[in-house]
Amino acid sequence: MSYLMIFIAAIFVNNIVLSQFLGICPFLGVSRKTSTALGMGFAVMFVMTISAIVTHLIYYQLLLPNQLTFMITVVFILVIASLVQMVEIIMHKTSPALYQALGIFLPLITTNCAVLGVAILAIQKDFGLLSSVCYGLANAMGFTLAIVLFAGIRERMETAPIPQALRGAPIALIAAALLSMSFMGFSGISH
DSSP states (O other): OOHHHHHHIIIIITOTTTTSOOSHHHHHHSOSSHHHHHHHHHHHHHHHHHHHHHHHHHIIIIITTTTOGGGHHHHHHHHHHHHHHHHHHHHHHHOHHHHHHHGGGTGGGGGOHHHHHHHHHHHHTTOOHHHHHHHHHHHHHHHHHHHHHHHHHHHHHTTSOOOGGGTTHHHHHHHHHHHHHHHHGGGOOOO
């Protein structure tokens, strides 16, 4: 599979949030403002891309040769947790406002199933190192695209005349479903 195809498929066709439904918690929780959503997207982009490199190397250099593949989930979670901790420390020092805005959702990147899912899927798809990096970055870009688009929609909905019964979570879930359906169109219609 070419690198361009990996990017197109991961961002649009098989978007990790809107088509595969991984990473819904931060998608719904951090999407009230586009600036916060963009900050979360960049944090996930860093963690997902670096974890693709590290998990690939650990799997093929340590786990597979030593027949420890049963440890994949635990080891990958530890790698992701370490990277998230590093991002949290850096963000706390460089951008305290964004650090405060992301709140509890920043450490929750550790348990974001999208990050772990991409690391495991790259192994399952038997990608090489460079393909794994492209796959991680492309999925992170797809995550960022989805969360920023959704944040923009939610910002616009704040000024829209929405019936009282639909305000808040109900209209947010309806908007998320419609956004997801629009991305499903990229995969085409099969008979």
